[in-house]
Amino acid sequence: MFNLPFLHKNAAETERYIFILFLSGEKLYGFAFEEANSQNQSAIYQEAVDPFLKESAKKVEKIIANCERDLGENVYLKRTVLVLNSLYTTESGAIREDFLKEIKKLLKTVDLDNLGYLNFYEAVLHNFEKEAAYLFLEESLYDYSLYEIEKAAIKNIHKTAKAQEFGETIKDLNKQLDDKSEIIAWLGNAEEKPDLKIKHLIKESDLQQLLVKVYFKDKQSVAVEPEKEELKSGVLPLAPGFGTELSSVPSQSFTQPKKISFKLPSFNLKIKFPKVSRQVLWLGIPILILSLGLLYFIFFHQAVITLQTKKENFSSNIEFTVNSKSEFVKAYETRVSLTVSEPTTGEKVTGEKAKGEVTIYNGLFETKELAEGTRFISADGVVFVINAAVSVPAATTSANLGEGLVTKAFGKKNIELTALNIGAEANLDSGAKLTTEDFSDDEFYAIANNNFSGGFKKTVAVFDNADAVNLDKKALVMSKNKLQNEFKKTRGDNDVLFAQTISTTGVKKDYSAEINEEVNRVTLSYEGQVKAFYAPYVRLAEMVERQKLKDKEFVQDSFELSKIKLISQKNGNYLYSAIGRGQVQNFIDRNILIDKLKGKLKGQAQKILDEERNITSFQIQTKPLPLPYLPLMPKAIKFEFTK
Template identity: 25%
Template sequence: MLNFLSKKKDAVEQIAGIVLRHESGLALVIKKNNQRHSSQLIDQREFKYSNGWENLTYDIDEVLFTLEKNHNFSLKKTVFFLYSHLIDSRSHSIKDSYLEKINSLIKENQLDAIGYIDYTEALAKYLQNKEQSPLTALIVEIDVPAITASIYKGGERVFSESVGKTANIAADLEEICKKTQKDTVLPSRIIMYDSSELENESTALITHKWSEDLFIQMPRVEVLKPEEVTDALIYSFDDHPGARIEESPVQNQKTDEVPVPKENDSEGDMESESVAGFVIGKDIKEMDIRQDDKKTETVPDEAYNEDVDDSDGEVVDSHTSRPFSEKISAFFSHFSINSMNIKNKNIFIILIALAVIGGILASTLLLFHKAILTIYYQPETIEKEIEINSGIKIEKSTEKISTSESGEATGTKSIGDKAQGEVTIFNAETSEKTFKKNTQLKTSDGFIFLLSSDVKAAAAERKVTEDGDILTTTSKTKTKAAAQDIGQKYNIKDDVKFTIEGISESQSFARSTGAFSGGTEKEIQVASREDQDKLKKKIDGVIKKEAEKIIRSKQTDGKIISDLTETKVGDEKFSAEIGEEAKNVKLSISAEVSFYSYHEEDMKNLLLEQLTSVIPDGYTLDTSSISYTLADAKKDEKGKITLNISAKAQPKLNIAEQEVFSSIKGHSVSSIRSIIENKFKARGYKINFEPSIPILNSFIPLFSKNLKINVEPFQ
């Protein structure tokens, strides 16, 4: 029967995987598909502990915040991957000293802890699935303070032990192996893993001469690469047989209460509640930190660098949620100056020592305890189209431009003299004939000459011969003529016959009387129309550039409205007219540029007034957060100007920096998240200490001048 009242899991959820080693950790972002029962690694980030396990709460908070910011989603559900030497090999539970720290960081960072996974168990399950056969091997885990060896036979872990790590890793492993039961045959396969490469360590094991009592044959040594170890962790997190994670039940108890196990709880019961290193049906933060005091491993406590109170053997948590200022006040409240006798030398020395210590402490907090707190808020964008035809002063300015351009004359022209000479006109008509000036005379070669003046040719004489024939004697009249065009080709020879324009040769004709002379011709360079047009086009570009130059120089006084800029060209003057002889042609011109401008400050103040009504609640806007583009500008016949503006603004979350400081000063770094996000409605924050001093990095500065607060949009 289906339970319809049970809580349904999200189809896809993001889970934080925290790998905890002795001095460093690894944060994983796991995408879990609850329908397909599969998990996928989407990001990972190594991080060093800033002060061992003392500041682990802050270190994890910082790395999770960075991952949340990069992926823009929240990471609350968390699974812990623990090195085996952090787990008691007999009770299969986290050692007390580490469990207390883990409980603290879960509570301080408000994490929803699913459970934890034993590194070695995860690797064993992964290798069995990969090789499709029960695992028989000696898995060796190497961390800074300890080395742990686990023996697997037929897929089951039959032995696990840890010892303090020395410089001789082979000797350390041999020491562990000797603790196995007598006549135990060790697997001839050794698998090693760490957070880095193990080239030197693997070489040491390969070259070591093992006792024949431990290995029947020389063991084969394998090193798992870090990426393969990560794959094993993700695989172990999937819903595969033997590695299924169940939901943690809701506990009706206060978060600071720790349940105490019943006296009749047995070791077998504890084993039945865990599968492949997962805590089944329990939350880490609900586990009892006061577990069995029995120590099953030979690693000395000092190897783990823990803070232990020798008086009762209990681990002392130096991390507290009280502001540091309260700690200082509580410390000095134990001393009463009135009860001291100044005359006593010893008391006087104590007073001086306390004063020096107090001065050093105060100076340290004042001079070196500094931080930069960046508060991120959810950005809001305002966009609005605004038409402006009043409310802003628009000024008109006029500038004159005088310039000139010149170029080489490219036109050509032929010049010279016309050939001149004397001609004789022969008239065969019986009547007198008049030939006007410029009457054309044409040679057989087509050369044309013109009469230089009007000429009257006498009538021809006719006589009847004795034979009865009529004899006509033409009249001969000499006159001047000149060639129609210039050129040497018109210098014709003597006795060249001409036909007369419009008259038959039988009536009249002419001949040159002597050779013609004086005809010359040469080509000269002149100005052409193309030269003038080219200069006009060139000077138009010069005027435009000069106008732009003037506008740029005026931009310092105001913003120019380019659409309204006008250029009026005045008189043009060329140095040579078309066809006039010239080597170069120069054009001189004058123009007048008119442009309109406004002041940037006036425009932004006007836009601020227009945008005030659409600012979201809790946000403020100033002119520095406003940007705009001038989409269009027009001027009507009466000179009225209308501007169309596309405005865009980024309002800022209204956070009082002094109020923020008053709310968090002296608080532990891990406790300020809820204050910043809930009280000030922020998206998140980031804090950097400069200089970075591990002890001081755990709480907020006490002096306002030592805490710089920046408020920025979340990108």
């Protein structure tokens, strides 16, 4: 006895729920609901995202986790319907080739099963089908799309590129609008709203109800045969698009069974096959061969079509402004923490003043009061001062009557003198004479009682303001270099960094010494944010296409921007000039072409390609077997362009 493995509960729980993911450009919106009971639904969640879906998988996983939490335990979302705005699709409704790869990668990374996709304007058509005629205005990253709709059908599409000045964009829109027309608008990403008479502005809070409604409306529109009740689960609108691998028309049913693989335990069993009649055998062999051929044709058959198009070289001078509002510009930011050490260049003279004791001699017949700071000068011109006020006694006389002589005795006072300035020249020898400017040198003077000492002078290195400025500049250069090196590693050569826009914010600086402190070397600890503007090459190419090209596009990997030069800078606006060059060709819609070619004979495919005016020559190769048919699966048809 042994137990067969049972299917995990996750598989059953996953089948009951639908996850809606709306790619609107710079935001992702997502919510989920139970297919059998639409009232059981999660809240709608949104995340800011790069419009080109770089590093968006984590954002989608966060939305899914929130939705699963809202719906309860044991809910695992996989079955996904994509809703795309006009940024991601051509006017025919097909997904643009440059976004298809990123969308595939996103769904594969997050492990979602795609059931099909829906253009956002189709959701509007279904929700406002009772309106006889109206205009639908859809805002995307680079432009506004204006759909003229009558009786739930699109009659015309106008596109208005966003100008540098928002007022110019409004003027262009107003030229296309009829004052009598009813306007329905989706402006979910716009920072500035156009001043238009909008009857119904679709808000972010309306999305959930709008998308659930169109989902169930399309379910009811499917014709169901009585014996095929399993088809009642519904379909998506048949917009040109992709199936579970983003390359075919959307799936016809949301409830296709999952393929669940498992291994049984191995056993040494002898199995006896029943005898089969010759008639059954002859009937089974052709069926087997036909089945194998069908499997090959669906899953293994491929076609590579090499195209030669009309190309021409393009080269033109362009000017563009880089600032925080430029549509093609993004900000790159990193944090720096570094230290800079440099020798000090400031100088300071330091030393000590010489000191010594003198005897002051007063030959005048009156007492002299000397104030603190009274100056005495040596024979070499060195100035000394007294440290405290002093009184010098007057001179006296004595007479020798026998000899008839009168003798004068000088008044004396011992006191300490200190040199006025630092330096060794004030170290006087004992017996040196000092005089004052106020009295005669013979009547009032001082004599050094011993050698003066302690006087010296020297020049030392100190940290000054110039050193601080030099350290700041060096730290800034190192910060810029760090940002540029990190940018090159993380972004590669596919983006252009505008080095002149590098700036720092929130910088903290800590010097190892104070200004005028006596040190030979100073270290600066520097920490803060470094930021610069950059532009992906694909966005720069699109900018040049909008400025210089009309119905043409750059050949893949041929666009380059050279001689980038800053012309002027003012108030955070950087005006650049550059030369844009590359090879251009007339625009070819790959999705529409694949839709025409799939399943065709080689001869039929050649006629279709011959009718394409933009294609000058081509070569069709089928593999691994050289069959005269093109694959049925769009993903199996690949285009290669000769350079």
